[in-house]
Amino acid sequence: MVAQIIDGKAVARGLRAQYCERSERLARRGVTPGLAVIIVGANPASRIYVQNKLRACAEVGIASFKIELAETASSDEVIAAILELNSRPDVHGILVQLPLPAHIPIGPVLRSISVDKDVDGFHLYNVGGLVVGDTVFPPCTPFGVVKLLEHEGISVEGKNVVVVGASNIVGKPMALMLTQRDATVCICHAKTRDLAQFTILADILVVAAGKPNLIVPQMVKTGAVVIDVGINRLPSGKLVGDVDFDGVRQKASYITPVPGGVGPMTVTMLLNNALLSAERNTTS
Numbered sequence: 001m002v003a004q005i006i007d008g009k010a011v012a013r014g015l016r017a018q019y020c021e022r023s024e025r026l027a028r029r030g031v032t033p034g035l036a037v038i039i040v041g042a043n044p045a046s047r048i049y050v051q052n053k054l055r056a057c058a059e060v061g062i063a064s065f066k067i068e069l070a071e072t073a074s075s076d077e078v079i080a081a082i083l084e085l086n087s088r089p090d091v092h093g094i095l096v097q098l099p100l101p102a103h104i105p106i107g108p109v110l111r112s113i114s115v116d117k118d119v120d121g122f123h124l125y126n127v128g129g130l131v132v133g134d135t136v137f138p139p140c141t142p143f144g145v146v147k148l149l150e151h152e153g154i155s156v157e158g159k160n161v162v163v164v165g166a167s168n169i170v171g172k173p174m175a176l177m178l179t180q181r182d183a184t185v186c187i188c189h190a191k192t193r194d195l196a197q198f199t200i201l202a203d204i205l206v207v208a209a210g211k212p213n214l215i216v217p218q219m220v221k222t223g224a225v226v227i228d229v230g231i232n233r234l235p236s237g238k239l240v241g242d243v244d245f246d247g248v249r250q251k252a253s254y255i256t257p258v259p260g261g262v263g264p265m266t267v268t269m270l271l272n273n274a275l276l277s278a279e280r281n282t283t284s
């Protein structure tokens with residue numbers, strides 16, 4: 001068996017074309033959707049991510065506002081910037097680019113974002129909403145994975161799903177979103193003993209650990225759907241996921257590449273959430 005490659009770039013492109021139409025509809029009602037991005041400090045990777053998000057906004061007609069704060073900014077200063085954005089009617093979505101400098105506790109910052117503008121879905125209220133299947137905004141990366149599965153017509157109901165990685169922004173929300181869709185979900189993490197005994201049972205394997213080559217063919221059930229969320233830069237400069245793509249491709253039924261799989265969907269879901277926020281705030 002050779003897996004079908006899930007082309008996240010193409011799926012994202014199709015969705016973004018629809019998003020252009022959504023922002024045109026808003027424009028006809030006199031509304032320009034707006035997304036504010038706060039970046040604290042000069043982390044080079046964060047700067048590239050922010051640049052990509054702003055460019056994607058421009059492509060679909062979302063106005064973007066970049067708020068840059070110094071590496072030395074205090075937690076109070078970051079929160080003050082958020083509170084100002086909370087009150088601005090031209091800003092429908094707010095995101096704080098992570099990671100923050102180590103001296104700024106993340107919890108109070110994320111909780112100061114208005115729940116109605118929390119387009120990353122990281123506010124405690126949104127996280128809690130995942131448990132009961134009622135988020136204001138679903139978190140972008142796991143939401144992107146769900147959209148990819150839907151696009152390929154892959155049902156999760158009743159399937160054995162194994163999520164490798166238990167972070168607050170990817171693994172845990174991913175597991176909750178698939179549980180909500182009636183999958184039987186197992187979450188693995190760095191302290192899981194004998195990872196392979198879990199992964200081999202997966203009909204759908206979602207990997208978000210940040211470890212190149214963590215998943216090799218003998219850990220994968222024949223015919224499994226393999227979603228690789230990981231993004232790792234090798235010393236050679238090459239970008240790879242967490243899955244041995246060439247090996248696992250010979251065994252899986254579907255597989256996402258890195259780059260070009262989940263990555264393009266994450267930013268696309270952010271655009272979706274920003275548009276959704278503007279649509280909710282627009283009376284007919």
Ligand code: NAP
Binds near residue numbers: 190195264
């Ligand atoms: P993270 O916060 O570092 O979490 C990594 C998770 O993987 C942790 O739960 C960790 O377990 C687990 N883990 C680490 N090594 C493991 C191992 N050997 N076996 C099993 N589990 C292991 O990372 P993250 O923010 O969730 O991101 C994960 C990966 O996805 C990274 O490569 C990141 O770049 C990528 N990512 C991609 C996108 C995208 O758009 N494609 C978006 C976000 C993140 P413990 O909890 O026990 O430490």
